[in-house]
Amino acid sequence: MRGANAALGAAGLAAFLALGEAVPRLGLVEEDYFPPTSRIADALGTEIADGSFWTALGDTLTGWALGLAIAIGAGIVIGVVLSVVPYLREATASTIEFLRPIPSVALIPLAVLLYGTELRSVLLLVVYASFWQVLIQVLYGVQDVDPVAEETARSYGLGPWARVRHVLWPTALPYVMTGVRLAAAVALILAITAELVIGAPGLGARIAVARTSQAVPEMYALIVVAGLLGLLINVGARSVERRALAWHQSVRGEVAV
Amino acid sequence: MLDVRGLKKVYEGSGRRVEAVRDLTFSVAAGELVCLVGPSGCGKTTLLRCVGGLLRPTAGEVLLAGRKVDGPPPGMAFVFQEYGRSLFPWMRVGENVELPLRRKGLGKARRRELVADALGSVGLADAAGAYPWQLSGGMQQRVAIARALAYEPEVLLMDEPFAAVDAQTRADLEDLVRRLWRERSMTILFVTHDIDEAVYLGERVVVLSASPTVVREQLKVDLPHGRDQVHTRVAPRFAELRTRVYEQIQAAKRGTERPVKSPLPRQG
């Protein structure tokens, strides 16, 4: 069954690539705007042979990983503190509800003024966008702690730290992993956006350069790379999530918030 | 009304071949209440899904009023064990009961009438505006029964409908089924793993073997029509019948090929 599905998927992918080749060749769209698959593949080959491409990829990954790590750390710590300290959750709820939907791209002009094209510009956007994903899931996860389990732990005299470690954290972990997965995807989007719009070095900036110099196949090749990067991150995050939760009888779905 | 002839169902997948039902033949007369009982895991659910047209049998056929069942026929209504999943949580109780009636091309007024009548019959006239998940498990199963009633089926199929409710609710629901059967002179095929329930409810009990399933014995339940939880269950005849079914099931579990030969005394 799985083999058959993989074969069908491969066929679908092949058809997708063939379509990309045929549509411009048949003149259905302008070849200058939409180069056929083979030309994109050519350009991709040239890119891979180019050292500066790898530097750009490294820059993007650095911004992504660093921003994501900061967001995850801050999200978990703040989330746990907010839920453990009495009244803090209630007191911060309205502020979180207000700050969370603020689009991180609103900070672009500020980032430009403060940090120009430095890495810190990218980090500002990445951290702001992905922090909320983690925080919200942590808050939901802690809320899901079974009061009976919590009271049992209390009745056996477990201290606050032991309760966090043995009751709260295991319950919240599935949610945290969901938050990390969502944050990983968002972080990539914002890293590339920052590079594309602000011009911080990385894949996004390289795409912007390709665009202004009318190097259309190269631009497509870089977009394919960005897509593959996104795909790797999604698949990787999902498999980490599954592995971390293998012990959990029901890998929970994400909360619709 | 309902004829099952030589029914056989084999599941095949990923190199494994599981024969769930080997060779089943039985029939249900119009207006009869028949209980199918068998050891757990004996393919009762597979059988009922074949009868209801939800599964295609590997061999044999099911006839409803002389017509071959080939996909879910309009003359059958199904009550599932998992009421929580069988009722649509996004629809209110009234809408849940009404949805299948749209297929029948009835006018809005007629539909509303049927819904109100069915909900009234199961004692939930006031619950039409509630969501299923606002009701208790027993009430939810009443809603599922009301949906089947409103559909006005020729045959009502019930797949272990009371397996997931508590004992008291279960007794109430059993009496509800008996009452509805008598009031509406319906034909009911009721699957259960509970021997007492089968004997208490049925006019006839069909005892199934362990999987791969065949009919082990058919037993007429010669208890009076008017039954009640207090008196019927302590009647000597009830005890005899349930012992008889119990022995058959135990033998089926052990895999004895021949039926147990303890003669069942005729009621004097």
Added chain:
Amino acid sequence: MRRVLLRLVFVFALPAVLVTVWWVASAGSEDVYWPPLATVLETFPDVWTGERWRGDVLPSVLRLAAGYALAAVVGVALGTLVGSYRRVRAVCEPALEFLRAVPPPVLVPVIMLFAGIGDTMKIVVIAAGCVWPVLLNTVEGVRAVDAVTAETARSYGVTGVAWLRHVVLPSASPQIFAGLRQALSIGIILMVISEMFAASNGLGFTIVQFQRSFAIPGMWTGILLLGLLGFVLSALFRLVERRALGWYHGLRAAARRPGSSS
């Protein structure tokens, strides 16, 4: 009464503290990049005049609405199709996974090639970015229709349009809304950056103009307005979601109540 008072304190205390801190800390600020909050608020009505609301805010919001609506319709329709057929799903899944993984902002330069720099480009960019979360979540939701639910519908002859309308779409709606929520934040991002790239009006365009001309208080008002817009859209979304998924939240709450373990 005390309860209500306490709730009000919880809702307003921290925001009040934060605004006060900002106000006090920035008062008399000489730093060009961090003007006093008082100055920013004074500038607000001067910058966001009726003219600007009509000429910049409204076009931005309309483009967002058009692109988002397009993405929602296409995403749900295609997602239902793909999700309903196992083979179609197997064929499309890898290609869709790839397309979903492409960071949506890189669509801007591509779509500019085809659609120029007008409204069409921006609407298409927004739609092209928003469609994937909707589509893939719809596929998941449609695929996950409960087996007993499906059998019930089949046994009662609920098929065709009724099956889609009364069973599949409602049953998938929690996932569809999860996708729509992700799409909303992507949509706002794309609305802003498509205007930062090439535009002659719009919120993103205006904010970048302020930044480039070092009209810093103006830029800050733009950031505030954008934040406010994000907040309002998210609140609106929540309102719609509460109405549409009332049954789902009730069901979840009922399932969490002790004693209803069935």
